[in-house]
Amino acid sequence: MATVCRVLSARGPVSPASREKVLKAAEILRYRPNSVARALATGSTRLLGPIVPDITNPFFPHVARGVEDAARQANYTVILGNSDDDAEQELHYVRTFAAYPVDGLILITSSADAAQLRQAIGDRPVVLIDRVIPGFEPWAVRTDNEEGARLVLRHLIDLGHRAILYLGGPGNISSAQERLAGIRAEAAAATLAGRGPIRVTETEGSFSFESGFQRTIMALDADVPFTAVAAANDTLALGAIQALYTRGLRVPEAVSVTGYDDITLARLVSPPLTTVTQPAYQAGVIAAEQLLARLESSDTHECSGPVVLKPRLVVRGSTAPARM
Amino acid sequence: MATVCRVLSARGPVSPASREKVLKAAEILRYRPNSVARALATGSTRLLGPIVPDITNPFFPHVARGVEDAARQANYTVILGNSDDDAEQELHYVRTFAAYPVDGLILITSSADAAQLRQAIGDRPVVLIDRVIPGFEPWAVRTDNEEGARLVLRHLIDLGHRAILYLGGPGNISSAQERLAGIRAEAAAATLAGRGPIRVTETEGSFSFESGFQRTIMALDADVPFTAVAAANDTLALGAIQALYTRGLRVPEAVSVTGYDDITLARLVSPPLTTVTQPAYQAGVIAAEQLLARLESSDTHECSGPVVLKPRLVVRGSTAPARM
DNA sequence: CTGTTAGCGCTTTCAA
């Protein structure tokens, strides 16, 4: 019995002879060790539990793939949870996963209640991706949203745009806040550099196509002046393009449009979207690797703070010089 | 100990007094039963293991969501596997999940080797979605691909198109074969009904944007006559539209284009794509429900054969009457 | 190098 265990987990000393015998018998019996029993005995399930806001949103599957690939490398399996961007449901998943228990959690959180989350998680290690919560631990992988937003606005300003409609994300999500901060910072910087005045009309709302469409229509109806639309994500930008088309405004000839995220779709629409690439897959990989490192090394393994990934501007056909 | 178990699993007789006491203690101690230990004792993990070809492909996440939602309803948790459309990797996941063991498997399979798959699965119940394997059990949820293709071609014929370029999928995938069969059947039927002759130029290739683009360009260069392009999926259709644009042909004024799948993107591009809706989410729900029904009922529960879902034509802006 | 033994944390008879 113990020898079988030693052979199959490749641990401890076994004579070649008995190894052979065990392997042969296992082959004949089609024996597969029961992972549940193993987990109970070892105290480790070798399960990682990433929880994402919405798997049908084109951005998150890439993160999930990153997590999955890194996990499989280390012989871990992944249980994926969908929070629907709902704090309640996220909590449900966190509790389910923590009860299993999974060895570690990876969260793209929709919650703002650090205490409640902390309690549900218990003492299991966790790494946050992208969205951070004040008062929560430093284990996190982020992209520099402020820098990404600045890149976009700088690009538009370089093209001569001075009046810009900004389609922001939900005010309570940290990444949306950071992008807005980036827009403001870059506008201020350009003004200081004598390239101003830059006039940015800010709007706020959900990250959806419909929201982008409606806000653009409303801005047009209100005669808000703009020669470019900067959106806080690609889906919003696509909504804006659709709205502009229905009003007979061509992109990029009449109005330039930029997105954020570089979803697959961004390069396929016409005109292809100028946007910011987020290393989504890589973020998943890094988060999983951080988690695994923490699991493998028994020492407390201090964290040096969040890893910050650099965004990159991708210029495509949806932006053009402003008509003077 | 036993009483605690009875209270927390709401099973067996417990006096209100001890129930209270247990609940209160559990609250104070923040006690959460360990699912692994429970699984070992009961022999059921309450885990369902769907395996999909690629989570980053816009179609499959909807199926996964369906599975997940149905599973959660019944208090099951879902472990998602990604096969990368690779039979080897699919087998790896099947084995991992079977060893856990998950209570049941849901497969959108990329394998063609029924025997090998059967062996890896063992005696765990399984339901196939969409793609079927000859010689494999009848538990399956499918969409009627032949009917869907016929709907598309009938629509084009109704609009007066008689020369059509067909962009087919890979010849070895069952769904692609069925769609091609539908196209042929409908063309034959229309000819018989005196609406012919219908001239369909068939091409075959991968399901990608690039493939759609290239095959359309090649057809144009070869002076293949057509007033409409019918594609075996939406991504191909988008490639075709792109190709037509680069040659100065407007859609739908000069050439009509149809897709298949109704991915989110289909309604967002301009012109919005005429395509066939696949009830992806629903397929996931049904598959999970079939599986759960089989798990809950202990009797062998005979299967009446695959469930076949009906596709639906969605007419949008990418098709218009043929110029005579 | 190998076998014996005592759990892992829960469920489930069975007797009280």
Add this chain to the structure above:
DNA sequence: TTGAAAGCGCTAACAG
């Protein structure tokens, strides 16, 4: 209605 006790299938410490 409750508690005692025997596993579920594996691992890990220990003695041989």
